[in-house]
Amino acid sequence: xxxxxxxxxxxxxxxxxxxxxxxxxxxxxxxxxxxxxxxxxxxxxxxxxxxxxxxxxxxxxxxxxxxxxxxxxxxxxxxxxxxxxxxxxxxxxxxxxxxxxxxxxxxxxxxxxxxxxxxxxxxxxxxxxxxxxxxxxxxxxxxxxxxxxxxxxxxxxxxxxxxxxxxxxxxxxxxxxxxxxxxxxxxxxxxxxxxxxxxxxxxxxxxxxxxxxxxxxxxxxxxxxxxxxxxxxxxxxxxxxxxxxxxxxxxxxxxxxxxxxxxxxxxxxxxxxxxxxxxxxxxxxxxxxxxxxxxxxx
Amino acid sequence: xxxxxxxxxxxxxxxxxxxxxxxxxxxxxxxxxxxxxxxxxxxxxxxxxxxxxxxxxxxxxxxxxxxxxxxxxxxxxxxxxxxxxxxxxxxxxxxxxxxxxxxxxxxxxxxxxxxxxxxxxxxxxxxxxxxxxxxxxxxxxxxxxxxxxxxxxxxxxxxxxxxxxxxxxxxxxxxxxxxxxxxxxxxxxxxxxxxxxxxxxxxxxxxxxxxxxxxxxxxxxxxxxxxxxxxxxxxxxxxxxxxxxxxxxxxxxxxxxxxxxxxxxxxxxxxxxxxxxxxxxxxxxxxxxxxxxxxxxxxxxxxxxxxxxxxxxxxxxxxxxxxxxxxxxxxxxxxxxxxxxxxxxxxxxxxxxxx
Numbered sequence: 001x002x003x004x005x006x007x008x009x010x011x012x013x014x015x016x017x018x019x020x021x022x023x024x025x026x027x028x029x030x031x032x033x034x035x036x037x038x039x040x041x042x043x044x045x046x047x048x049x050x051x052x053x054x055x056x057x058x059x060x061x062x063x064x065x066x067x068x069x070x071x072x073x074x075x076x077x078x079x080x081x082x083x084x085x086x087x088x089x090x091x092x093x094x095x096x097x098x099x100x101x102x103x104x105x106x107x108x109x110x111x112x113x114x115x116x117x118x119x120x121x122x123x124x125x126x127x128x129x130x131x132x133x134x135x136x137x138x139x140x141x142x143x144x145x146x147x148x149x150x151x152x153x154x155x156x157x158x159x160x161x162x163x164x165x166x167x168x169x170x171x172x173x174x175x176x177x178x179x180x181x182x183x184x185x186x187x188x189x190x191x192x193x194x195x196x197x198x199x200x201x202x203x204x205x206x207x208x209x210x211x212x213x214x215x216x217x218x219x220x221x222x223x224x225x226x227x228x229x230x231x232x233x234x235x236x237x238x239x240x241x242x243x244x245x246x247x248x249x250x251x252x253x254x255x256x257x258x259x260x261x262x263x264x265x266x267x268x269x270x271x272x273x274x275x276x277x278x279x280x281x282x283x284x285x286x287x288x289x290x291x292x293x294x295x296x297x298x
Numbered sequence: 299x300x301x302x303x304x305x306x307x308x309x310x311x312x313x314x315x316x317x318x319x320x321x322x323x324x325x326x327x328x329x330x331x332x333x334x335x336x337x338x339x340x341x342x343x344x345x346x347x348x349x350x351x352x353x354x355x356x357x358x359x360x361x362x363x364x365x366x367x368x369x370x371x372x373x374x375x376x377x378x379x380x381x382x383x384x385x386x387x388x389x390x391x392x393x394x395x396x397x398x399x400x401x402x403x404x405x406x407x408x409x410x411x412x413x414x415x416x417x418x419x420x421x422x423x424x425x426x427x428x429x430x431x432x433x434x435x436x437x438x439x440x441x442x443x444x445x446x447x448x449x450x451x452x453x454x455x456x457x458x459x460x461x462x463x464x465x466x467x468x469x470x471x472x473x474x475x476x477x478x479x480x481x482x483x484x485x486x487x488x489x490x491x492x493x494x495x496x497x498x499x500x501x502x503x504x505x506x507x508x509x510x511x512x513x514x515x516x517x518x519x520x521x522x523x524x525x526x527x528x529x530x531x532x533x534x535x536x537x538x539x540x541x542x543x544x545x546x547x548x549x550x551x552x553x554x555x556x557x558x559x560x561x562x563x564x565x566x567x568x569x570x571x572x573x574x575x576x577x578x579x580x581x582x583x584x585x586x587x588x589x590x591x592x593x594x595x596x597x598x599x600x601x602x603x604x605x606x607x608x609x610x611x612x613x614x615x616x617x618x619x620x621x622x623x624x625x626x627x628x629x630x631x632x633x634x635x636x637x638x639x640x641x642x643x644x645x646x647x648x649x650x651x652x653x
Contacts, residue, residue, distance in 0.1 A: 039427045090629045096426040097373050098628050101567055104560055105624030112617030226438075229431045237427075272442045275435040282420055282432050 006138035011259040012252055013139035019251020021148040021214075024207040025224060026231040026243040027155060028200035034176045034238040035196035038088060039096070041103040044225015045110035046201060050076050050208025051217040052114050055123040065128055072205040080201030084194045111219055125212040148210045152244065155203065159240050172196065176238065230274035234281050236291020245289060250274045317492055334481060339474050347473040349589060354477075354484040355541045356581035360565040361491045361574065362534020367563070368572035369495060370527035371507030372421050373430045376437035377535050377562045380417075382554035383440060384410040384536025386450055389458040389549035399463035399544060403483075406540040407533040413440070414532020415525050422521055437556055444551050457550040460543055470544075480541055487534060491574050494530070503527055504572075564620065568627050570636030579635040587623075588616045 029043045040046075054072040057063055087106065091098050129147060133140040163169040174182040175192045183189050208221075215221055227250065235246025257273035281288065308314045318324045339347065363377050384406035391402045417436035421429050444451050451458070462469045463479055470479045494500050502523045505513035514520050543549045561584055569580020592612050631637055 039430070087625055087629070094628075094632070096430075097367065097371075097571075098632065100373065100427070100430055101563060102625050102628050104563070105621040105628070108560070108617045108621030108624070110621075112614040112621065115614045116611060116618075229434065233428075233431060272439065275438050279420070279432065279435050279439075282428060282435075286428055 007259065008256075010139040011255045013136060013141060014145075015252035015255030016248055017141055017145040017149055017251070018255065019248040020152040020244070021145065021207075021210060021247075022224075022227050022231050022250055023244040023247030024148060024152045024155065024210065025204065026228050026235070026247055027152075027159070027240065028203040028207070029228050029232055030235075030238065030240055030243045031159075031203065032196050032200045033232070034240075035172050036088070036193045037176075038099050039103065040200065041100060042107035042110060042225070043200075043204065043228050044222040045107045046076065046080075046204035047208040047211055047224060048114070048217070048219065048222040049079070049110055050201075050205040051125060051212030051221050052118050052123070052208075054205070054209045054212060055125045055217045056118060058125065059123070069206070069209050072209060073202050076201035076205035076208075077198045078201075080197035080199070081194050083201075084197040088193070088197070089190065107222070107225075111222055114219060120218075122216045122218040123212075125209065125217050127209070127213045142214075144210060144213050151206055151210065152247075155206070156240065156244055163240070168192075168195065226271070227274060230278040232288070233278045233286075234288055236288030239288070239290035242288055242290035250277070253277055315496065317496075331485075335478075339477050344473045347477050349585070351473060351477055351480050351545055353582050353585045354480040355538055355545060356562075356565065356585050357484045357578050358487045358541060359535055359538035359562055360569065360577040360581040361487050362531045362538065363562045364566045364569075364571065364573070364577040365491065365494070365503070365534065366527050366531035368566055368570075368576075369500065369507060370503040370524065370531075372418070372524060372527060373426070374433040374528075374531070375430055375556070375559050375563070376417060376433035376440070377531075378554040378556065378558035379437040379440035380410040380414050380532040380535035381539030381542065381558070382444055382549075382551055383413045383532075384539035385543040385549045385554065386444055386458070386551075387536070388540040389460045389543055390450065392460045393458055398465075399540075400465070403537060403540045407536040410536025410539065411529040411533040414535070415529040417532075418525055418528025421524050421528065434556075437559055441551060441555065451551065457548050459548050462547065463544050476545060480545065483537065483541060487537070488574060488578065491577075495574065499523070499526065507572075564624050566634075568623060568634055570634030571632075573634075573636040575639065576634050576636030579639070583635065584620075587620060588612075591616050591619060 025043060025047055028046060029040050032038055032040050050072045053075045054068040057068040057071040058065065083106070087102055088099070091102055127144065127147070129143045131143070133142045134146065135141075161169075163173055171182070171187050172192050172195070174185065174187055175189050179189055211224055212221060215224075230250050231246040232243060233246070234249050235242025235244070254270045254273050258270040261269045261273075318327060338350065342350070359377065359381060363374065366372050366374050387409040388399075388402035388406035391397045391405055392399070397405075417433060420432040462471055470476050495503070502513070502518045505516070505518055506520055506523055506527075510520055539554065542553065546553070565580035565584045566577055567580070568583055569578070570576025595612055595615065627634060
């Protein structure tokens with residue numbers, strides 16, 4: 001393998017593994033959108049909050065890592081549930097701007113709280129895995145990213161089974177498809193809305209533990225949420241598979257852009273390229289690769 | 299002078315279209331003008347005037363965003379980016395071409411309008427959530443471009459120092475002088491918006507917001523009016539950015555990041571969507587919020603917290619209060635402060651003889 005090709009291979013591999021970690025965060029967004037058609041602009045803050053909870057649990061004496069993860073999952077599930085009850089249910093049936101603004105307001109609250117409760121310094125979130133990367137030819141893969149890949153894949157399988165086979169999953173798809181008909185069939189729509197938010201919280205909790213390990217837990221952790229939008233737009237807002245594929249595309253594109261363009265423009269392409277890609281996608285295929293096409297004249 | 303109407307007795311279109319149909323409204327506006335043009339600058343010191351100056355700048359931006367979001371129903375999370383376009387256009391013109399403010403100000407506005415219309419093009423294909431995300435992308439891309447193209451940003455720290463605005467050899471230097479400079483443009487923006495929203499264009503905007511398909515059927519060119527709305531809104535944003543640049547004496551992209559876009563959205567939601575008075579109230583409210591929080595924390599905060607922690611807490615507290623207010627207003631009073639004001643007014647309209 002020539003050096004040039006090796007460089008490209010390394011970029012693509014690191015892009016793919018980071019991309020799957022983006023999908024992990026985007027999954028929470030997709031779950032909520034799929035079931036309730038609400039847009040969560042606070043997804044990054046969900047991840048950050050979960051990171052804080054896990055880090056705080058782990059800081060206790062002799063706490064095993066499993067307790068931290070389970071604690072974060074539990075807290076985030078309750079949080080998602082309560083959030084739907086207190087903030088989003090009163091906004092049912094209101095224009096989309098209202099829901100977007102409510103989640104933006106929520107994001108502000110969530111960004112203000114941790115420094116008051118947990119303190120302003122960055123917390124470490126150590127996981128019991130090795131630090132030095134595995135070598136895959138010229139490409140280096142950090143073990144935590146490998147863990148992220150495994151978790152993302154596991155989630156993908158679980159959600160596919162959940163939506164296809166379980167009673168709850170089928171009911172949730174029915175709610176997503178048509179709320180009125182679902183209601184007429186005896187499905188408690190509001191309960192499934194709450195369930196969707198709770199599930200989004202749980203997914204974010206796992207995302208928070210893994211991202212918190214990679215970046216350290218502080219308010220900046222919420223910024224990974226900005227990557228969610230290109231991912232879900234590319235993949236399709238209401239598709240679990242789309243979140244994974246979108247994540248992979250965004251990961252590879254930003255990795256390649258950072259590798260090849262950064263030397264010329266002086267950095268920052270990583271955050272910029274996904275959005276350019278997203279604009280193009282919005283222009284030519286606004287419903288994404290796997291998204292449901294709703295034909296609507298604008 | 300205090301008499302109120304007992305019914306609708308308008309006999310001409312002119313009377314129906316009047317901005318202030320009642321004498322009391324005319325007197326109130328005249329009173330406010332005297333208050334703001336004579337009493338305020340004479341009685342307040344520099345510090346308070348500098349806060350009011352910030353309010354005046356925010357009023358211009360909030361009016362612009364309300365035209366787009368409140369009147370036309372198109373959401374935008376990129377308002378601050380258009381402000382930065384205006385700011386850097388004006389700063390470059392002022393520094394490189396030595397142009398006075400009465401050229402750089404409209405130039406900044408027009409440049410922002412142009413960019414705004416370009417960002418608004420996706421609104422022809424997409425709406426709601428997708429438009430929100432597209433404008434968010436616009437914000438990030440414009441921010442990145444300004445930050446990375448040194449020809450625009452002036453190189454070091456992406457900031458350009460601008461000279462003070464000058465008119466007929468007279469420089470606006472102190473806060474008191476800047477106050478008049480800003481007041482003029484704020485009033486101009488208010489009057490322009492009041493007139494815009496009752497014109498043909500404003501009515502077309504409202505029609506597009508309420509039912510776009512119906513609007514198209516009655517002959518409104520949606521394509522044109524959506525773009526026009528983006529352009530006008532961005533023009534206001536650009537002017538707002540220029541004013542802010544002259545106020546600070548420096549154009550800096552950090553003043554126009556995504557948080558600012560959200561501040562402006564909060565202004566119009568808390569103030570009241572689709573209302574001029576609401577934009578003004580919202581601008582006042584959001585500008586004063588951090589100041590009031592700081593005052594309260596400095597006066598009473600040390601009762602609960604140790605004084606060393608206080609400075610760091612204020613910005614966090616501001617975020618929390620800010621987010622809670624947005625959610626509270628959305629749930630409890632979606633029509634904002636404007637509606638609260640109308641409720642109070644209507645209560646006193648027939649007071650004390652409410653039937």
